[in-house]
Amino acid sequence: MKLYHYYRSSASYRVRIALNLKSIPWEGSSVDLRAPASAQRTPEFLILNPQGLIPVIADGAHTFTQSLAIIEYLEERHPQPPLLPGNAPDRAQVRSLALAVACDIHPLANLRVLNYLRSSFAADENAVNAWVGEWIGSGFRALEERARRLSGDGRHMFGSAVTMADVCLVPQMYNARRFHCDLGPFPTLRAIGAHLESLPAFARAAPEAQPDAPRAP
Numbered sequence: 001m002k003l004y005h006y007y008r009s010s011a012s013y014r015v016r017i018a019l020n021l022k023s024i025p026w027e028g029s030s031v032d033l034r035a036p037a038s039a040q041r042t043p044e045f046l047i048l049n050p051q052g053l054i055p056v057i058a059d060g061a062h063t064f065t066q067s068l069a070i071i072e073y074l075e076e077r078h079p080q081p082p083l084l085p086g087n088a089p090d091r092a093q094v095r096s097l098a099l100a101v102a103c104d105i106h107p108l109a110n111l112r113v114l115n116y117l118r119s120s121f122a123a124d125e126n127a128v129n130a131w132v133g134e135w136i137g138s139g140f141r142a143l144e145e146r147a148r149r150l151s152g153d154g155r156h157m158f159g160s161a162v163t164m165a166d167v168c169l170v171p172q173m174y175n176a177r178r179f180h181c182d183l184g185p186f187p188t189l190r191a192i193g194a195h196l197e198s199l200p201a202f203a204r205a206a207p208e209a210q211p212d213a214p215r216a217p
């Protein structure tokens, strides 16, 4: 499989984790989101995804966008180890946790949204960090409460095995740290994140482990 991604794209990071957990061989193609490259807006990339967003995955003749659709595809094609629980109510809980991150937290701090705040509303970096902190903070307050109720062992968002909810949490925590959000009020999420980040599939998917990540001099 070929994954179009970028080292610090958190939606791509979700897909890298899922591929690694399922031991699916993949080849990466870096899409540099930063200006002046802005590779997500080139005509060649817009053929792959007219939305101008990564990740995109190519599996033979098929090309897919949207990280959660990609992860569900991987789940159906490579069911082991499962990232969704075995019964419908539990699956709904896990999908709900994953969607809370992917639909309600992440999009508000996406690059194009932050660039629009900068260019059209004269937001400086303090204002941008305050914006991101507000939406990650309110999203994490709810997730913290839900994880307290739903985690079976304090090491996973739901139950006591890795699920799609964990695959979404870790990249969002990376984003939160990147934008200097205060994670102090979220001890449950921090404990879950620390455990997950220690797992090899998560560690190999981390931004700093990607070949396009800047190297320390």
Ligand SMILES: N[C@@H](CCC(=O)N[C@@H](CS)C(=O)NCC(=O)O)C(=O)O
Binding pocket: 008, 009, 010, 011, 012, 033, 040, 052, 053, 054, 055, 065, 066, 067, 068, 102, 110, 111, 112, 113
């Ligand atoms: N809902 C999409 C979100 C994809 C997305 O927002 N990707 C970001 C990187 S994490 C992106 O490509 N941003 C480019 C831009 O904002 O110009 C998914 O889950 O795949």
